[in-house]
Amino acid sequence: MVTSVKPKILITLGDVAGIGPEIVVRAWLKPCLHELCCPVIVGDVKRLEATLRHLDYSAQIVQIDSLAAIWETQPHQLICIQSTSENLDSIPLGEVNPRAGKAAYDFLIAAIDLAMNRQAAAIVTAPLHKMALKAAGIPFPGHTEILADRTGVSKFAMMLYGKGLAINHVTLHVGLREVLAGITHSNIVEKIELLHEWLCMFNGSPPKLGVCALNPHASDGGLMGDEEARIISPAIATTQSKGIRASGPWPSDTLFRRAFQGEFQGVVAMYHDQGHIPMKLMADWAMVNVTLGLPILRTSVAHGTAFDIASHFRADSASLLEAVRVAVQWAKQSNVRS
Numbered sequence: 222m223v224t225s226v227k228p229k230i231l232i233t234l235g236d237v238a239g240i241g242p243e244i245v246v247r248a249w250l251k252p253c254l255h256e257l258c259c260p261v262i263v264g265d266v267k268r269l270e271a272t273l274r275h276l277d278y279s280a281q282i283v284q285i286d287s288l289a290a291i292w293e294t295q296p297h298q299l300i301c302i303q304s305t306s307e308n309l310d311s312i313p314l315g316e317v318n319p320r321a322g323k324a325a326y327d328f329l330i331a332a333i334d335l336a337m338n339r340q341a342a343a344i345v346t347a348p349l350h351k352m353a354l355k356a357a358g359i360p361f362p363g364h365t366e367i368l369a370d371r372t373g374v375s376k377f378a379m380m381l382y383g384k385g386l387a388i389n390h391v392t393l394h395v396g397l398r399e400v401l402a403g404i405t406h407s408n409i410v411e412k413i414e415l416l417h418e419w420l421c422m423f424n425g426s427p428p429k430l431g432v433c434a435l436n437p438h439a440s441d442g443g444l445m446g447d448e449e450a451r452i453i454s455p456a457i458a459t460t461q462s463k464g465i466r467a468s469g470p471w472p473s474d475t476l477f478r479r480a481f482q483g484e485f486q487g488v489v490a491m492y493h494d495q496g497h498i499p500m501k502l503m504a505d506w507a508m509v510n511v512t513l514g515l516p517i518l519r520t521s522v523a524h525g526t527a528f529d530i531a532s533h534f535r536a537d538s539a540s541l542l543e544a545v546r547v548a549v550q551w552a553k554q555s556n557v558r559s
Contacts, residue, residue: 227259228342228552229288230545231335233328234264235347237309238321239526240536242272245347247538250278250296254542257549259294261285261341262301263332265324268309269299275534288340304331314531322353329364333371336517342557343518343548347541350526351394362394368512368519377514378415381496381523382547383504386480387428387487388496389416389513400492404435404448409456409489415513416487417465422554428486431476432457432469435491439472453491473499506539509547518551520544 232248235241245262246269248254262269266284273280282299285291294300305327307320332344351362361367369377380389391412392403413430420428432453436446443450453470460467469476473490477499480488490496500508501523510521522540530536551557 227257228549228557229291229340230258230260230548231263231332231341231344232260232541232545233332233344233346234262234268234325235328236321236325236350236353236526237265237268238312238314238316238318238353239348239350239528239531241325241347241349241526242268243276243531243534243536244522244538244541245269246272246276246278246280246299247536248541248545249299250280251538251542252296254545255294255296257545258342259291260300260545261288261291261294262299263304263328263335264301265305265307265309265328266301266303269301271310273299288335302331302335304328315528317350317352317356319353319356319358322350322355322357322359325349326354326357326359326367329367330371333368333517336519337372342552343520345541345544345548346519346521348522348524348526350528364510364519364521365393365512368515372515372517374514374516376411376415377512378412380416380419380511380513381500381504381508382511383500383508383523383543385483385486386500386503387416387420387511388490388500389487390490390493390496392492394493397492401448404452404491406452406456406459409453410459412489413457413460413465413467414463416489417460417467419511419513420487423551424486425554427464427466429484430465430467430487430489431471431480431485432467432489433473433476433491433495434470437472439470477503506537507543508540509544511547511551518548518555518557520548520551
């Protein structure tokens, strides 16, 4: 048998109390997934079986211990690496549960370790729940921080990508009162450089980047704060001296309009909602979460666990499929082999 030239992509189940298992199964049963790559689920066999029953789908679950045995995948066979010792049978849908939080962490750690050992080209993650992680005693707020810790990197960023535009954030999962402490010269330079490097690789050419102001109207010459003149502008100048095509700080209400019209390929936002809200409005299901700065490739859906609809089994797998597509393109562009 000839081995597949398609990249192996690991897909984690995320929090099993949410829509993770459902969107993974829905995506798996679509032939387009298998045309893109050789996917392998990192999760829990019994939870997959329960999801198949709920969806009234007929498919076989094949549990494997090694990725070396995988040559091709088919929609009627779900290939799964059992990756947790937690008993997930009785976990109700739509509720925070520490066992689900611990299992989501286990799935991610298993996938990271396989990717770090070059047994897979990339990881694509289904959503986890921050409160479930906390209930399980996991000392990280989300995927991004777990990935950075496990891979041993200190310079990293969460990026949103959709419809040809990339947005990353200087500060991320912190309260608004903590944002100011994270708006530093070094943090801004780091995030601009990470976004520049990724877009150079992904698009094959140096991008044009726009950097958001922190204050309304970019402070109007100091009338509403001085962070633009004191911190953000000097950081942009530092990256420009390195040949990076960054400009700003621009008022975010005008910058995003310009970016959506194609003037910029990337935007650096100062805090979570400044970048997330316009991107989610613009890209919708075509948006993907990407972690920058890692020694491995990782993409994710750009939505949460959706506890409110988890028991209704009407979730959409479009974002997961888009995350796989971006991971495959990224792997090919960066010559990552599995």
